[in-house]
Amino acid sequence: MPTVEASLENLSSQLEALYEKPEARTIAEWVLQHVLEVGRFDLLQRRKEEVPKDLQVQVQKYQGRLLQHEPLQYVLGEAFFYGRDFHVTPAVLIPRPETEELVQRVIKTYQHHPQVKLLDIGTGSGCIPITLAAELPTAQVWGLDVSPEALVVAKMNAQKLEQQVTWLQQDILQELPAVEAGSLDAVISNPPYVLEEEKSLMRQNVLDFEPHLALFVPNEAPLLFYRRIATVAQTLLTPGGKLFFEINERFSQSAVEMLRQLGYQEVKVFEDLRGKERMTEAVWR
Secondary structure (H helix, E strand, O other), X not given: OOEHHHHHHHHHHHHOOOOOHHHHHXXXXXXXXXXXXXXXXXXXXXXXXXXXXXXXXHHHHHHHHHOOOOOHHHHHOEEEEOOEEEEOOOOOOOOOHHHHHHHHHHHHHHOOOOOOEEEEEOOOOOHHHHHHHHHOOOOEXXXXXXXXXXXXXXXXXXXXXXXXXXXXXXXXXXXXXXXXXXXXXXXXXXXXXXXXXXXXXXXXHHHHHOOHHHOEEOOOOOOHHHHHHHHHHHHHEEEEEEEEEEOOHHHHHHHHHHHHHOOOEEEEEEEOOOOOEEEEEEEEO
């Protein structure tokens, strides 16, 4: 039977058809860690051990899916976000590091404010509201999505991570969230913001596997969800409540102008760790 190191080398070499060598090696390590149920340190410590035949079969299945461009997170059924493992399926977007930065900004804003009420719109896997519930244990948190399939995943994650979130299945473009008017301290959203025309710039594994419902907006309406959510938030937010968005860097200034026109104050744009304008924050008075 092949050793752990041999299995790593084989899988990594196969994946080099799709990825640069360092990334291919990292993916191979993640697969073996998942299959053997060990961390990276233990994996390297066990590199001379043989891989049981049933686990070899599992690695081969994962390899086949990866070579079809399926994202690693869907293959393994999990994604890491803000220190926690979240279950993911093609019904939800894979959580991104940029969204962790948005969540961190919300946490820093309310970490010393007990009993805050927070709503995440377009919740997907539930990574935003579940993380907020975990990091702000006295908060009351809601998560809203139009997709019932996404909410199945979100509820599964809430149960797995033992967090209390109230889930709402509603179409934000057509309905008002079932939350008391004027009661929320913050509305948070990472809504669809990729233009249809930007599809050609995206990686194949994103286009082929991640839900387009959660990704794309018409070319002629780049702020479609931002404008609607900001308008809805006027009804939901308490005076002094805040609106937090993850945004398309191409339209950061357009988003700022839109928020100001709607009457929001203290509108700010923040760069992510790569220096891209990816977050806005605004106050409703």
